[in-house]
Amino acid sequence: MTRDTVELCLQESLSCNTVAERLGDPSSSLARWLRQARIDQVQASTRDQGLLTSEERAEFSRLRKEVQGLRREKDVFRLAAAHFAKEQLPQRGFA
Structure with a gap:
């Protein structure tokens, strides 16, 4: 068709x-x-x-993909920040 x-x-x-x-x-x-x-x-x-019109559906789909990408980036930055913060903590235990 x-x-x-x-x-x-x-x-x-x-x-x-x-x-x-x-x-x-x-x-x-x-x-x-x-x-x-x-x-x-x-x-x-x-x-x-x-x-939604076809144009609005296309934009909605594009924005949904963009949001997914931004969420992944946020998670990467959150994990990196936690990793670097952990390195800054003083070591526990006996010296």
Whole structure:
């Protein structure tokens, strides 16, 4: 399936089942693509419903990966700080 398939459904007002049957593709995939295309077309009204456009989904995914990377960095710095702090403590035991 391509964008052309989604455009055909939107322009011709055909149901996704009809188009999917003609192309021999699963209708569930086409329905999901159509839903996202409609969300992308009506950006302003979808904000109130909590739906994300494709662009917002891509940004959300990028930000999620960035947060994961920052958390890993934080953990490395925390472990390094603990290691260096341990080296600064006086040795216990008998001299």
